[in-house]
Amino acid sequence: MSTKPKLYYFNGRGKMESIRWLLAAAGVEFEEEFLETRDQYEKLLQGGSLLFQQVPMVEIDGMRMVQTRAILSYIAAKYNLYGKDLKERALIDMYVGGTDDLMGFILMFPFLSTEDKEKQRVLIVQKATSRYFPVYEKVLKDHGQDFLVGNNFSWADVHLLEAILMVEEKKSDVLSGFPQLQAFKARISSIPTIKKFLEPGSQRKPVPDDKYVETVRRVLRMYYDVKAN
Amino acid sequence: MSGKPRLTYLNGRGRMESIRWLLGAAGVEFEEVYLETKEQYEKLIKDGFLLFQQVPLVEIDGMKMVQTRAIMSYIAGKHNLYGKDLKERALIDMYVEGISDLMQMILMFPFSPPDAKEKNLESIKERATNRYFPVFEKVLKQHGQDFLVGNKFSWADVQLMEAILAVEEKVPDVLSGFPQLQVFKSKMSNMPTIKKFLQPGSPRKPPPDAHYVETVLKIFKK
Numbered sequence: 001m002s003t004k005p006k007l008y009y010f011n012g013r014g015k016m017e018s019i020r021w022l023l024a025a026a027g028v029e030f031e032e033e034f035l036e037t038r039d040q041y042e043k044l045l046q047g048g049s050l051l052f053q054q055v056p057m058v059e060i061d062g063m064r065m066v067q068t069r070a071i072l073s074y075i076a077a078k079y080n081l082y083g084k085d086l087k088e089r090a091l092i093d094m095y096v097g098g099t100d101d102l103m104g105f106i107l108m109f110p111f112l113s114t115e116d117k118e119k120q121r122v123l124i125v126q127k128a129t130s131r132y133f134p135v136y137e138k139v140l141k142d143h144g145q146d147f148l149v150g151n152n153f154s155w156a157d158v159h160l161l162e163a164i165l166m167v168e169e170k171k172s173d174v175l176s177g178f179p180q181l182q183a184f185k186a187r188i189s190s191i192p193t194i195k196k197f198l199e200p201g202s203q204r205k206p207v208p209d210d211k212y213v214e215t216v217r218r219v220l221r222m223y224y225d226v227k228a229n
Numbered sequence: 230m231s232g233k234p235r236l237t238y239l240n241g242r243g244r245m246e247s248i249r250w251l252l253g254a255a256g257v258e259f260e261e262v263y264l265e266t267k268e269q270y271e272k273l274i275k276d277g278f279l280l281f282q283q284v285p286l287v288e289i290d291g292m293k294m295v296q297t298r299a300i301m302s303y304i305a306g307k308h309n310l311y312g313k314d315l316k317e318r319a320l321i322d323m324y325v326e327g328i329s330d331l332m333q334m335i336l337m338f339p340f341s342p343p344d345a346k347e348k349n350l351e352s353i354k355e356r357a358t359n360r361y362f363p364v365f366e367k368v369l370k371q372h373g374q375d376f377l378v379g380n381k382f383s384w385a386d387v388q389l390m391e392a393i394l395a396v397e398e399k400v401p402d403v404l405s406g407f408p409q410l411q412v413f414k415s416k417m418s419n420m421p422t423i424k425k426f427l428q429p430g431s432p433r434k435p436p437p438d439a440h441y442v443e444t445v446l447k448i449f450k451k
Contacts, residue, residue, distance in 0.1 A: 066323060
């Protein structure tokens with residue numbers, strides 16, 4: 001039996017992507033099982049693998065972990081990406097909370113109607129540039145260090161890079177007013193584990209397309225309309 | 230300056246209530262500042278108190294903490310309510326996150342349009358009885374201990390207790406199929422700090438009413 005973590009999710013980003021990023025940043029190899037049919041999902045349910053009947057699910061260290069935030073916290077702590085004490089952890093948690101909220105606007109994007117997509121794109125850019133990016137720009141400017149917290153690479157840095165790249169996919173020049181974030185992006189992208197994850201052939205997933213949306217809807221029987229924020 | 234944590238939020242449950250519960254359960258006294266006007270909120274933002282321009286805000290140990298989960302993780306960690314090791318913390322996190330999904334439905338309920346209220350209430354009942362409560366019923370039955378994780382009182386127990394009471398306010402007989410949870414509820418209610426928090430005059434807030442909804446919309450709606 002492999003001791004590598006095993007990820008159960010659709011073959012696409014969704015809520016699992018942040019977990020892929022964090023494992024990759026930590027240099028941890030992992031396996032993936034992709035949900036493609038309703039039957040597969042029902043089999044997982046019946047087998048009792050999904051505590052709250054949901055994915056993401058990650059088999060790691062003898063546990064079947066669910067709940068994205070719980071999984072990410074465990075990985076961060078295990079691989080020393082969670083600060084050196086309670087106060088650094090508090091800062092990391094706050095920063096990750098912010099980038100999580102920002103990425104939440106993007107998570108539902110593929111499931112919106114064409115008309116709502118355009119409104120949502122505007123909203124994503126507005127939130128990024130007026131609420132979230134200025135915070136991290138200021139943090140980096142104020143302490144002048146390479147990393148967000150404690151002068152040490154952490155989960156917060158990985159999560160912010162992921163968020164930056166995702167927003168850039170919606171508006172490529174979104175970092176134009178944020179010189180610190182531009183430098184941050186370049187720096188973090190060149191960390192060996194991250195650089196590897198950003199190369200073609202890695203387990204990073206592409207921007208969700210119609211096929212992905214269709215698969216999720218089919219497997220979860222989620223046929224209702226998703227409303228924009 | 231007081232050494233007590235200071236909470237800034239509306240005078241109502243919302244996202245702050247779980248924090249009040251956790252501080253209450255930990256036996257930590259705290260102060261509260263209530264947002265009543267848009268001007269107050271805008272001043273907080275202007276003065277740099279709200280990292281992402283949002284409340285809850287908890288001033289604690291020299292930090293201006295925002296983001297509900299971050300705040301609760303800090304409190305749990307500080308007051309030994311977060312298990313003894315990484316694996317217990319993982320369990321507590323899983324349980325708390327699951328309950329939080331259920332609580333989110335209750336949080337949003339007062340803001341649903343009138344024609345969606347019945348459907349949303351039905352969803353809360355369905356999720357509580359088919360997805361969430363069965364999990365904790367089984368956990369308690371399997372290990373036969375008083376507390377959810379590691380035979381010790383933790384954040385997960387507090388969060389579950391809060392959720393049980395919140396759902397019961399909407400669905401009074403919701404625990405009828407869950408004998409373990411009934412016993413759990415009773416045991417939690419008798420823990421000194423929780424017993425105190427459940428008494429009149431405590432910082433616990435009543436269920437949201439029309440005035441609360443109105444205040445939220447007045448302060449936050451653009």
